Amino acid sequence: MTEAEPRFGLLRSVLRDKTGAFGLIVVVGFFATGIVVGLFPQISGYSAFAISAAKELRPPSVAFPFGTDNFGRGILQAVVAATPIDALVTFSVVGFSLLFGGLFGALAGYVGGRVDELLMRTTDVFLSFPALILAVGISDALGPGAINAMAALMVVSWPTYARLARGDTLAIREQAYIKAAKLNGKGGGYVIRRHVVPNVLPSLIAYASVNTGFVIITFSVLGYLGLGAQPPAVEWGNLVFLGQSYIRTAPWFPLIPGVVILLVAIAFSLLGDSLRDALDPTLRTR
Amino acid sequence: MSSLPVFVVRRLILSIPVVIGVAFITFLVAHVIVPDPVRAWVGLYTNPQIIASYTARYHLNDPLWLQFLYYIAGIATGNWGISPTTSRPVLSEIETYFPATIELVLASVVLSFIIGVPLGAIAAVRNKKKTDLGIRALYLTGVSSPPFLAALILQFLFAYFLKILPPIGEISPTISPPKTITGMMVIDSLLAGNLRAFFDTLDHLLLPTIALTILVFGLFTRLSRSSMLEVLGKDYIRTARAKGLGNSYSIVRHGLRTALIPPVTILAVAVGQLLGGALVIENVFGWPGIGLYTVEAIQSSNFPDIVGVTLVFALGVVLSNLVADVAYAVLDPRIRL
Numbered sequence: 001m002t003e004a005e006p007r008f009g010l011l012r013s014v015l016r017d018k019t020g021a022f023g024l025i026v027v028v029g030f031f032a033t034g035i036v037v038g039l040f041p042q043i044s045g046y047s048a049f050a051i052s053a054a055k056e057l058r059p060p061s062v063a064f065p066f067g068t069d070n071f072g073r074g075i076l077q078a079v080v081a082a083t084p085i086d087a088l089v090t091f092s093v094v095g096f097s098l099l100f101g102g103l104f105g106a107l108a109g110y111v112g113g114r115v116d117e118l119l120m121r122t123t124d125v126f127l128s129f130p131a132l133i134l135a136v137g138i139s140d141a142l143g144p145g146a147i148n149a150m151a152a153l154m155v156v157s158w159p160t161y162a163r164l165a166r167g168d169t170l171a172i173r174e175q176a177y178i179k180a181a182k183l184n185g186k187g188g189g190y191v192i193r194r195h196v197v198p199n200v201l202p203s204l205i206a207y208a209s210v211n212t213g214f215v216i217i218t219f220s221v222l223g224y225l226g227l228g229a230q231p232p233a234v235e236w237g238n239l240v241f242l243g244q245s246y247i248r249t250a251p252w253f254p255l256i257p258g259v260v261i262l263l264v265a266i267a268f269s270l271l272g273d274s275l276r277d278a279l280d281p282t283l284r285t286r
Numbered sequence: 287m288s289s290l291p292v293f294v295v296r297r298l299i300l301s302i303p304v305v306i307g308v309a310f311i312t313f314l315v316a317h318v319i320v321p322d323p324v325r326a327w328v329g330l331y332t333n334p335q336i337i338a339s340y341t342a343r344y345h346l347n348d349p350l351w352l353q354f355l356y357y358i359a360g361i362a363t364g365n366w367g368i369s370p371t372t373s374r375p376v377l378s379e380i381e382t383y384f385p386a387t388i389e390l391v392l393a394s395v396v397l398s399f400i401i402g403v404p405l406g407a408i409a410a411v412r413n414k415k416k417t418d419l420g421i422r423a424l425y426l427t428g429v430s431s432p433p434f435l436a437a438l439i440l441q442f443l444f445a446y447f448l449k450i451l452p453p454i455g456e457i458s459p460t461i462s463p464p465k466t467i468t469g470m471m472v473i474d475s476l477l478a479g480n481l482r483a484f485f486d487t488l489d490h491l492l493l494p495t496i497a498l499t500i501l502v503f504g505l506f507t508r509l510s511r512s513s514m515l516e517v518l519g520k521d522y523i524r525t526a527r528a529k530g531l532g533n534s535y536s537i538v539r540h541g542l543r544t545a546l547i548p549p550v551t552i553l554a555v556a557v558g559q560l561l562g563g564a565l566v567i568e569n570v571f572g573w574p575g576i577g578l579y580t581v582e583a584i585q586s587s588n589f590p591d592i593v594g595v596t597l598v599f600a601l602g603v604v605l606s607n608l609v610a611d612v613a614y615a616v617l618d619p620r621i622r623l
Contacts, residue, residue, distance in 0.1 A: 125307030126606075129600045132562035136580065137312070137596035140589055141319040217432045221566055224434055225584055240434055246568070247438055248446045255442070258435035265430040 005168025013278040021276025024266030027209075027232035037080055046077035048232035057250040064133050066253040067244065077251060079223065079260055081232040084145055090215045093153040094208050101161025106196050108162070109186065111171030123159035131156040132218055139227045146229040149222040153215055163206055168200040202279040209272030220261050235260050293615050301604055304478070308600045313357050316367075316593040317350070337435035361597070366424035367590040371583070377596040380576065384468025384598070386456065387568065387575030391560045393472075393491055394498035395553060401499065409507065410514035410622025421511075424502030441570060444493060454572035455488050495573045501563045505556050557606040561599050 001124035014020040037044050055072030058064055072166050108119035116137075126134075135152040141149035172178065172195070222228045223237025236257050243254030324340045341347060344367075345356045360366065366376040409421040428436070444452030457463050457470055463471060463477040472491060475483035489538075517523065568577030576595055583591040 047538065084444070121307065124304050125311060128304055128308050128604050129311070129596065130558035130562045130603060132565065133596050133599045134311075136565070136584070137592050138319070140584055140592045141315045214428055217430070220432050220560075221434070223567075224432075225581055227584065229558050237432070239436075240432070242346050244434075244438065251442045253604060254438050255435070258432055258438060259532055261432045262427070262435055264425060264432060265432070269426065 001055045008201075010275075010278055016111060016273070017069045017274045018239060019270045020099040020278075022208075023130060023267040023271030024267075025262060027105075027271055030264050030267070031087055031091070032082065033083045035084075038088070039083035039118055041081065041084075042153060044077050044081035045235070046073065046081035048073075048234070054162065056154070057246060057253065059250075060252055066256045067250065069253055070246060071238075075239070075243075075256055078239055079157055079236065079257055080233050082236050082257075083237065085229050085233065086216060086219065086234050088151070089146060089150045089219050090212055092150055093157055093215050096154045097211070098204060098208050098268040101158035102165045102197075102200065104158070105162035105165025105167075106169045106192060109166040109193055110173060110196060111247075112151070115251055116166070119162060123163050126156065127163075129156070130215075132282075135222060136227065144227045144230055146233070146235065149219060149228045152222070153218060157211065157215060160211070161204060164204055165200050168203060169196050172196055172199050180243050203276070206272050206276035206279055209275055210269045213268035213270075213272075216265050216268070290615060293476070296610055297611055301608055303449055304604055305601065306605065308597065309358055310354065312600070313354050313598045315596070316590070317346075317353060323374040328355050334528060338485055353510070353512075364366055366597070369583075369588060369591050371588050371600045372585050372593075375591050379579065379591060380594055382469075383574065383576045383579040386471070386573060387561070387564050387577065389470035389472060390491065390494055390568070390573060390575060391557070393495040394560060395504065395556070397499045398494055398503040398506050399553075400504035404509045405503070406510030407514045409511045410518060413515060416472060423508065425507045428500045428502075429504040431501060433497075433501055434561045434570055436500040437494070437570035439565045440493050440497050452490050453493075456490050456574055458484060458490075461486050488573075490573075494549075494573050497567045497570070498560060498563050502556050502559050505552055505559065509516050509552050543602055553606075553610065558599075558603045561602065 014024055018165040050073060051070035055064075055068050056070055058068040058072075060067045062073040064076065066079065068074055069078065100158030106121060108116040133147070134156045137152075139149045139152035140153055142151060143227065175204065177193060178195055181195060187193075219228065220235075220240070224241045226238075228238055229235040239253045239257040240261075243250070247255075264278045308453055324337050324344070340438050348356070364375075364377050366380075368374070369376050369379050372379065399545065402452045405421050405425075409418045410416045440511050441453055444451045449605060461483050464475040464480050464483050467474050467477055472484065475481075475487055541570060564575060566575035567573070568575045572578065576598075580592060583589070583595075
């Protein structure tokens with residue numbers, strides 16, 4: 001890795017790792033599909049109201065590579081049409097947790113004392129809940145819907161980021177270059193911005209990638225339980241729920257959307273592992 | 287170093303603020319996000335007198351901080367609100383459904399341990415070789431799987447395609463269930479000496495247990511792999527090999543024993559994941575536990591029950607963390623410092 005082009009160096013080292021490259025390709029594909037279909041919904045070829053009794057519950061074929069559902073709508077088309085919601089929700093949840101949790105954690109670690117104590121006790125409480133169950137509780141109280149499910153996921157996701165950022169900040173705080181900056185008369189804001197954030201960010205980003213897989217799964221579980229996007233909007237978890245009653249006669253209906261969720265979740269965690277290895281050379285031996 | 291009882295007491299005191307915090311969050315969900323809980327309990331079209339009596343009984347006209355104190359007192363005395371669908375107290379509803387979930391979770395813990403720990407040990411011995419990578423791929427797939435997927439695949443394969451196991455339920459409708467003692471049907475039928483019911487419920491328990499195990503065995507594998515790797519690098523293993531003991535003998539007798547400690551303590555950490563997975567898996571298999579109950583509550587917009595379930599699960603996690611810390615302190619006295 002040369003000093004001049006560290007970003008390309010990171011990309012190259014992820015691509016050199018076969019599993020990391022696979023993860024990256026699927027992740028890029030996921031977001032690209034989300035953006036393109038989000039901008040031009042008709043590309044997916046899916047319409048909630050294009051119902052055809054003649055084509056219902058067909059097995060996979062050329063016209064319908066993933067088969068059709070109980071209303072004769074293509075499952076591939078439904079999966080593609082659902083991508084923008086899943087991509088937007090996961091991106092927002094992870095982005096929020098990274099920003100809010102990361103800043104809160106860095107601040108607590110840097111300032112220490114009461115602020116730190118308050119943060120640690122708050123995160124203790126949040127982490128006592130199984131994340132999935134707290135998300136179910138909150139989104140049920142807010143009422144079903146994709147936005148509420150997203151809010152619930154934000155509430156349960158940020159504490160881990162805060163703890164990570166705090167731990168790293170504590171380790172950095174005592175370093176000589178921080179003391180040097182302070183002796184130079186730099187204020188806390190400057191030190192956090194210029195020294196703490198750049199050092200804490202890599203491990204947070206690696207964790208974010210692994211965590212995204214978990215967020216996708218949890219969002220799909222909320223959808224499966226009927227707390228996510230409401231019909232006629234389609235969403236991956238909800239597709240599985242709708243298909244579940246047809247598992248005996250049309251197993252592709254619930255299983256294929258489920259496998260898509262699995263693939264995307266695995267891709268994010270492979271990419272996260274690969275990023276972590278690339279960003280932190282001391283971890284490579286693990 | 288302090289003695290064990292002192293450690294346990296100190297750890298107990300430390301978990302009190304966490305429990306209060308947990309109650310505070312469920313209180314926020316129940317009384318602040320949902321502004322009018324009485325309406326949610328008794329429905330929108332109830333006569334005003336009933337609403338007034340509930341409002342008075344649950345102190346809903348008092349300031350929020352006072353309501354919170356009443357809420358804590360209510361939790362402590364077993365008054366968790368009323369389920370609008372059945373008009374029964376939430377706590378007794380939870381008591382009815384919880385044993386089946388505990389049964390499923392326990393069965394899955396045992397299976398995860400039996401499968402997960404040896405797999406991790408094998409992976410460590412074959413570090414970086416194909417077996418290691420294969421095992422890693424296996425548990426990564428399990429951990430990244432949405433909880434309903436493994437369940438649906440198993441149900442399709444074994445119940446509908448091969449037709450060798452029952453697809454849903456806890457016991458066949460043709461067999462009369464044993465008298466409820468623990469609420470766990472496998473144990474109850476054994477206690478009643480009813481072998482026919484015992485094997486039948488065992489058949490029903492098998493698929494949900496495997497599905498839940500697929501989701502969590504990776505936790506055990508990952509930990510047992512890393513702890514085994516550490517142990518294998520220790521001097522006493524080298525000594526055992528050097529004095530001529532066979533490779534597998536030194537690994538099993540000296541290595542595995544020490545490497546078992548961390549997976550035992552992760553049991554408690556896994557509880558959160560197990561409960562979350564059970565929530566979904568019970569719905570696929572119609573297993574009559576707290577997960578099935580929760581989804582019925584969601585579908586009938588019955589939130590007091592959901593808040594109750596959330597609270598129970600969180601208290602379960604706090605308790606199991608406590609048990610894990612104590613177990614760790616017993617196994618490894620250095621922790622008590």
